[in-house]
Amino acid sequence: MAVYAIGDIHGCAREFEALLRHIAFNPQQDRLWLVGDLINRGPFPLEVIRLVRSMGDCVTVVMGNHELRALFGMAEATPPVNFLRHSAYLLEASDAQEIHGWIGTLPLIHHDETLGWSMVHAALSPLWSMHQAYSHARTLSHALIRPDTITPSMRYSLNILTKGRLCSRQGEFLWPGNHANVRGINPYRLPEEDASTPYHAWFEHRSWQAGERVIFGHWAMAGLIYRPPHCFGLDSGCVYGGKLTAMRLDDPAWPLFQVDCPTYIQLSGDG
Ligand SMILES: [Mn+2]
Numbered sequence: 143m144a145v146y147a148i149g150d151i152h153g154c155a156r157e158f159e160a161l162l163r164h165i166a167f168n169p170q171q172d173r174l175w176l177v178g179d180l181i182n183r184g185p186f187p188l189e190v191i192r193l194v195r196s197m198g199d200c201v202t203v204v205m206g207n208h209e210l211r212a213l214f215g216m217a218e219a220t221p222p223v224n225f226l227r228h229s230a231y232l233l234e235a236s237d238a239q240e241i242h243g244w245i246g247t248l249p250l251i252h253h254d255e256t257l258g259w260s261m262v263h264a265a266l267s268p269l270w271s272m273h274q275a276y277s278h279a280r281t282l283s284h285a286l287i288r289p290d291t292i293t294p295s296m297r298y299s300l301n302i303l304t305k306g307r308l309c310s311r312q313g314e315f316l317w318p319g320n321h322a323n324v325r326g327i328n329p330y331r332l333p334e335e336d337a338s339t340p341y342h343a344w345f346e347h348r349s350w351q352a353g354e355r356v357i358f359g360h361w362a363m364a365g366l367i368y369r370p371p372h373c374f375g376l377d378s379g380c381v382y383g384g385k386l387t388a389m390r391l392d393d394p395a396w397p398l399f400q401v402d403c404p405t406y407i408q409l410s411g412d413g
Contacts, residue, residue, distance in 0.1 A: 264361075
C-alpha cells in the first residue's frame with residue numbers, strides 16, 4: 143500500500159489522470175490525499191469532482207477556498223457575483239445537488255495519527271497547537287451547515303485554514319485587498335529573505351514540534367515548498383502551466399512525482 147498527497151488540481155482532469163498513471167495508483171490498495179481546490183480555473187472541474195467521487199474511500203479531500211465558496215454560493219437563492227464568476231457551471235451540472243452535498247462533507251483538516259501526517263488547504267495559525275487546530279477545524283465543519291452561526295472569530299479561523307499565507311508571529315494574517323495594500327506587501331508572494339516585514343509565510347512562524355508533518359496547497363506563486371521534516375506545500379501551479387505534484391507520504395524519503403501542465407490561465411502577481 144502506498145499513500146500519496148497531490149496538490150491543487152483546479153480542473154486539470156487530464157493532468158490528474160496522467161499523474162495517477164505516473165504513480166501507478168491502485169485504488170484497491172493505495173490511498174490518495176488531495177489538498178483541495180479541485181475545481182474552478184481549469185478546463186474540466188466537473189470531471190475532476192466526478193472522478194474523485196467515483197474513487198470512493200481510497201481518497202481523502204480537504205476543503206479548499208474554492209470548494210468553500212461553492213458550498214456557500216450554491217446554497218444562495220441569489221449567488222454572489224464572485225461565486226458566479228468562477229463557478230456558475232456548478233449550478234448547471236446534472237449532479238449539482240450531489241456535488242453540493244459532497245462538498246459539505248469535506249473536512250477542513252485531515253489528520254492520520256498512524257501515518258503521522260496532517261493536511262490542510264492553506265495554513266495553520268502560529269498561535270495554535272496541532273490539537274487546537276484540529277479542534278477549530280471540527281467546530282467550524284459543524285458550523286458550515288448553518289453559516290449564520292459563524293462568528294467573526296470563527297470566520298477568521300476559517301479564512302486561515304482555507305486562505306492563509308502570510309502572517310506575523312502574533313498570528314495576524316495578511317489578507318489580499320486593502321489590508322495588504324496599506325502595508326505595501328504583495329500578499330501572494332513569499333517575502334525576500336532580508337525583507338523587514340513582520341509578515342512571513344505562516345510555516346516560518348510556527349514552533350514545529352517533533353513528529354508534526356503537514357501537507358498543504360493554495361500557494362501557486364510560492365511554488366513547491368519542500369521543507370522536511372515538517373511542512374510540504376504541493377501547489378506547483380498546474381493550471382498556470384506549472385506542474386501537478388504528488389508526494390508519497392509513507393516512504394521516509396518523501397519522494398515527489400510530477401507531470402507537466404499546459405498554461406490554461408496566466409498566474410498574475412496580484413492574484
Ligand atoms: Mn486555494
